[in-house]
Amino acid sequence: MIKAIMNHPRIAPSVLSADFSHFASAVAAIGAAGAEWVHLDVMDGKFVPNLTFGPKLVADLRPQSPAVFDVHLMAYEPENLAEAFAKAGADYITFHAEALVHSHRLLMRIRSWGKKAGISLVPSTPVSALEELLPFADLVLVMTVDPGFGGQELIPGCLEKIQKLARLREERRYGYVISVDGGINESTAALVREAGADILVAGSAFFKAPDKAVFVRHLKGL
Ligand code: DX5
Ligand code: ZN
DSSP states (O other), rough: OOOOSSSOOOOEGGGGGSSSTHHHHHHHHHTTTTTOEEEEEEEBBSSSOBBOOHHHHHHHHHGGSSSSEEEEESSOOOTTTHHHHHHHSSSEEEEEGGGSOOOOHHHHHHTTOOEEEEEETTTOOOOGGGTTTTTGSSEEEEEETOOOOOOOOOGGHHHHHHHHHHHHHHTTOOOOOEEEEEEETTTHHHHHHHHHHHHHEEEEEHHHOOSHHHHHHHHTTT
């Protein structure tokens, strides 16, 4: 089995499934549960059929939490949005390879702001579409549902992409972490971990969990 970079994955609860009138308490609950990352899903109503929030939310939450802020842009023209999220205090800024032409340029720009640069794929895009970009990515986000909504079921065929990315990283000594997003819960987490994921994003399952600290430990495989 190809190993993930870290022994136990980090958990990145997505505030997409939080009560939108209480973001600050959602972020506090994430920290209290032992999750080190907060996943922030930005949707533009065009790339995906849903709308969420902009950089002001990230800026307002930033002083409330020491967590790693993991911004996932599901938006066309991410090159016009990324800098505002960098200024707002994002740590990782991930955009979709399907959403623009000049992905390499944007990865480089994100790094030039002192941020970690991530690239993501929807389920229908193969890993091979990223081949030339992998040396320049700090994070690769594998979507395991069609993005746009929380609460969908993981598409099992996407697990192979995690394995491919882990294999390529090992063979070519790349430095990205592999993050997985969509349909992650207590039943699917082990499959994703075994495939080689370093970061597990969980939205609806985290916010539904009666004991969030236990949920986070289960997801980590502890
Ligand atoms: C989906 C988002 C996800 C979402 C995951 O478009 O990118 O981050 O919050 O939600 P669950 O864990 O409910 O599938
Ligand atoms: Zn996401």
